[in-house]
Amino acid sequence: MKVLVAVKRVVDYNVKVRAKGDGTDVDLNNVKMAINPFCEIAVEEAVRLKEAGVATEVIAVSVGAKPCQEQIRTALALGADRGIHVEAEGRLEPLVIAKLLKGVVDKEEPQLVILGKQSIDGDNNQTGQMLGALANMPQGTFASEIKVEGDKLNVIREVDGGLQTLSLSLPAIVTTDLRLNEPRYASLPNIMKAKKKQLDVYTPEDLGVSVTSHVSQLKVEPPAERKAGIKVEDVAQLVDKLKNEAKVIS
């Protein structure tokens, strides 16, 4: 079974991103970039499926400008077999990314596509579901456990009320939640080996997709700042403040 994993290049999760003073965009000068944490979990899951003999090949795909090849190499170092870079400039909406991924799905015909549930920059939480609709595949979003059973995929999902288990026909889409697995670190020899793995580059034209934007960003600004309040001396003062100053308890 072939597994396709979508990985996105994002700002490292430790970086506190700020809006530029003029409000035109966020300030990403000299910030550390990394693979989106949820995508790292997606790669790990695919590699584990291969190690378990369920997957035969793991392909990592990323959409974006040239530098996202770094994140494809990271995925290759973590155990993916080959990479696909769909080279596209500018800000791409989830719908466009989903269409480009659909193009790759049509070429590669994977039985399973694993994506992150959301990227920590755009926070859209859309791409996997959109790909599901475009490719007419079922989806197991926010997955905390997956198991291939014959021609079905069982998925345990994290939902508002608790956990939900679904059975999906294959081919299927999975989006990862944080507790699906704990990703490994890439070893130095594997990082070296990854440099030699195959990486194909496509353009949106190759995939027959037009990159049009439906949403434009007019401005960005910082959220309303919360000021630090006071430190109370003890529990008695805390209760007094909550009752008589904040008036949130009676």
Place this chain on the structure above:
Amino acid sequence: MSTLVIAEHDNSSLKPATLNAVAAAQAMGAEIAILVAGANCAAVGEQAAAVAGVSRVLVADNPAYEHQLAENVSLLIAEVAAGFDNIVAPATSNCKNTMPRVAALLDVSQISEILSVESADTFTRPIYAGNVIATVQSTDAKKVITVRATAFDAVAAEGGSATIEAVPAVHDSGLSTFISEEVAVSDRPELTAAPVVVSGGRGMQNGENFKLLEGIADKLGAAIGASRAAVDAGFVPNDMQVGQTGKIVAPDLYIAVGISGAIQHLAGMKDSKVIVAINKDEDAPIFQVADYGLVADLFEALPELEAKL
């Protein structure tokens, strides 16, 4: 202009997040209908018809929609959407699961988790874990939008008298099957709707110690939440996680206990009206957003707090 709001429900009761989504729909200034897709969900249809400001309720009652399977419900919504300009849903796990599929079927973008309606086509939404608020404008003729419930004051659940119509369309894709569900049962208010939330972090040390929070929650009528570290460590189940990738809460009072205040946690609670932090490390970042900080060992402070309430 007309707006279709997707109801969040469990086939017997309408969930409060729907009322916040209706408020966002009102801000868009169009006539409002609510779609209830479920099985044996007539009671939900009636509750939806009573919501203030709603003129029509559409009920699609069929076994195919019982468990809100995204494959089936998205086909239904995409069909019903033909008669509307805007499709609006609360950003619950169900709607986050289904709505992007709807948008893709309609070949439009989705605007996720809006915080405000600036005009008919312009909205604000958080990016980068809420560290940046973006103002975005959509050029799609039909808009698919999810709403961050905490950003809109709920409309009244009573007072409306909408008409109720049945939607006969049946979409059963056959691609997915519901197997089972583990739903946490609790007498406490729902985390995302509770007026008071008491949350514990890694500092709680184990699940047993969450009992220390329960006594306080009982006295305050509070829901109990947790940081990701507490969930990952297995102290408490995943549905209690507050944060960028968990639940977003904005209660009148949020009490963070043994939580350091990572940006991903703050993203889920920093719009609370009053924040209290109890942490033994006086430099913990949580104090930078807390209205009242208590530097103390939680194992001493919590029993004392419970006694004084």
